[in-house]
Amino acid sequence: KAGVTQTPRYLIKTRGQQVTLSCSPISGHRSVSWYQQTPGQGLQFLFEYFSETQRNKGNFPGRFSGRQFSNSRSEMNVSTLELGDSALYLCASRESAGGTTGELFFGEGSRLTVL
């Protein structure tokens, strides 16, 4: 079974631009979450989607947005990029949104550098 796939793996943007990152969850997984990882702030929750609906949102500005498609694939978008948005963006999938079972599987991330 293929793992969580994120594309692109690496990208470089300049301040003010926008970026879209893509995530394909493990087959059969319907819940997708996004995290930002930086050396200074560590791993921080961005948002969670299930059945195309955002269920939870972290403490990030509105420049960060996401969506989920009917096939459970997800995208996140960051508009008006700032230098501080440079980070590893991790996508994670899980079979369901609720319940007490089911491991959260992470992808290898998309490393964004903002110049």
Added chain:
Amino acid sequence: QQQVKQSPQSLIVQKGGISIINCAYENTAFDYFPWYQQFPGKGPALLIAIRPDVSEKKEGRFTISFNKSAKQFSLHIMDSQPGDSATYFCAASRAGGYNKLIFGAGTRLAVHP
């Protein structure tokens, strides 16, 4: 507000030794406490997890000890191996929000041969 505090920041252990990483949490609503292992260039991978109804959980060389009254939990790696060298993160989440993990700052473990 840092809701999960992790220590130490880095740890060096000799092969065969015991690695101990500690975490403390503030929110008593947390009821799921996983540990993740991350190698360079990879995403975090679940190592072991515990819920507050048990005080200890062991899987192979990895053990979680949980102290609900002190709001602390720790990871013990027995017989540490060079292949265990990685960054370890503790995390916590609330019931119904198991995808919204609050992570500790991480511990970089180096196991020397």
